[in-house]
Amino acid sequence: MKFEAVTIKDIAKALGLSTSTVSRALRDSYEISPETKRLVLEYAEKINYHPNPIALGLKERRTRSIGVIVAEIANSFFSQAIDGIESIAYHNGYNVIISQSRESSEREQINLNYLTSRSIDGLIVSVSSETTDFSNFRELFERGMPIVFFDRIVSEIKTHKVIVDSYQGAYDATRHLVTNGYQRIAAIASSESLSITRDRLAGYRAALAESGLALPDEYVRYCPHGGLIQTEISDAVAQLLAIDPRPDAIVAISDKLTTGCLRVLKTRQIAVPQDIALIGFSNSDLTELIDPALSIIKQPAFEMGEIATTLLLQMIESKRPITEFETRSLAPQLIVRASSAPAGSRWETNVPLTAR
Amino acid sequence: MKFEAVTIKDIAKALGLSTSTVSRALRDSYEISPETKRLVLEYAEKINYHPNPIALGLKERRTRSIGVIVAEIANSFFSQAIDGIESIAYHNGYNVIISQSRESSEREQINLNYLTSRSIDGLIVSVSSETTDFSNFRELFERGMPIVFFDRIVSEIKTHKVIVDSYQGAYDATRHLVTNGYQRIAAIASSESLSITRDRLAGYRAALAESGLALPDEYVRYCPHGGLIQTEISDAVAQLLAIDPRPDAIVAISDKLTTGCLRVLKTRQIAVPQDIALIGFSNSDLTELIDPALSIIKQPAFEMGEIATTLLLQMIESKRPITEFETRSLAPQLIVRASSAPAGSRWETNVPLTAR
């Protein structure tokens, strides 16, 4: 038995009315007699009638659902963002369709095609680290599909964007290391094509330059696949460790890289921060419980998801096309522990945990 | 400008053909001349035609999308499961619509109504901790909607289910504590109405009974909202700590509870495992990096999502109704560190990390 749903027709037949009368009664139209309305409403309730959203979509040219494309769902930052997206969507009666690119342009493209062609009213995207050609997004946007980018944005497309102040986050993190006496501060980054990679490295570089510290080329290692490929991170870390003299600190530029880096160091039995200091972007719910010497830069992922969705729904529901697009830049939170935060830091710091 | 899509009509008009001819050409029907096919295909490609999934859905009475309801997306276990769900869905050309109940029956119900009424072809559910009345799920299922439950299942509904061997996981974890000399082993659990709570507590109780250890009623504390309410976990932990003599170990029965418990203990400056041992279910990507004394029971979340989806797609795509439903029970993984695993443990254990 296939799932057979109750339609307006069933009600009409049962009550000896026409479908249009039933339709109007259900929408509480003024032209229907109270008596008929009562009858219809009661019967509809009784047989558990729900309007068919597909038919509605066909009619109204909208589906009340939005698409989301991220690199991977099982990543704290993205899952928190999706949480925020779902929250706003839910309160506005929208469904959320998620898909992941797994950092592959091809897959991103397939998902895009999949979601598009009007099964969604709008799209929220954090682009894959592999993507360099954004013409498909641009075309889609220019053909009228509302799109909001978050975190990994496409600068060249003029639409709403939601980001954190990556530059400032990386800058402050690096300054923190400098203030605490570290001299050879290396960095591990994602794909060069990502907006966040560029911004964060810029902050890192600025902090070093300002402190008069050296920055040999070999101090910066890229992971083109964002650490999604197994050996990518361990290779990068290995290369950093092979430098002579060895760096005494590492700045990890993304969630995945921070945990990956920490994992590699532990496996290699390199103590953090005794042997080498580590500071990185991370949204894991457990970072604050790990090794007390790990400081992290936390992004307001949930809020980013909320804001992106609010902006998207505005675009979808506004009568006239939107011409002014904004870029919301939120402050990340530098959570410093075990050692004190630099004096005058504008970041909130959490309560130091017990020393054991 | 609203997003206006290309339809079969546009192609027909441009090429001076009828819509049916175009439709058939696009579907590579045998009745269309190669020449016409070429023409249509070329033009469709050129103007970037994509069939309207809504119209298709209305016609074929299917949407090629599946719904997912979980307690919260930003929970490692669930986000990993969703990862698995999306993987299988993607490879079969299905979209995934997610929604979260936030452990609220009401919200679960609203999402259910929302997804149902044929905007989805099937449903994957892990029920909310608050839900005790499953009649809506049952009715829906009986009316023909394919449903697969995972993790938090509804035993009374006869459909496919995917779970981990909760009993065995909790049993082995508790045995591990006993073997390592702990005597007063307490437990912190989710809502009593959840299948997993019952199974896991049963495993815990069995292990204690078998070891001849006492189990006063006060040793088991429930968090009806699964720890989603702020003070729920800290209150439960406080109550356990107030017992005289104080328990020397705690078994945490779910993801959320394990991290919550750990957080409370750290805040209270209670060392794990020096002051009190902790072992719990957890799927966080970082558990293995936390305090080396924390042992965890890890669920194969990704695989569970994959299997649930595979079963669901079978139900959706099978011609005749399925009458035989299976319950897949997977083995969890007990990851023991810092202290050795019990002799003869059938669980894989990971490599001990460096002592500091």
Added chain:
DNA sequence: TTGTATGCGTTATCAG
């Protein structure tokens, strides 16, 4: 080989 007509569930327009 191609075109015409119909239906999927709903609402809007027009007629009673």
Added chain:
DNA sequence: CTGATAACGCATACAA
């Protein structure tokens, strides 16, 4: 106040 009909985009039975 209510009913018949067209339309949304597509696939298909039936005609030609």
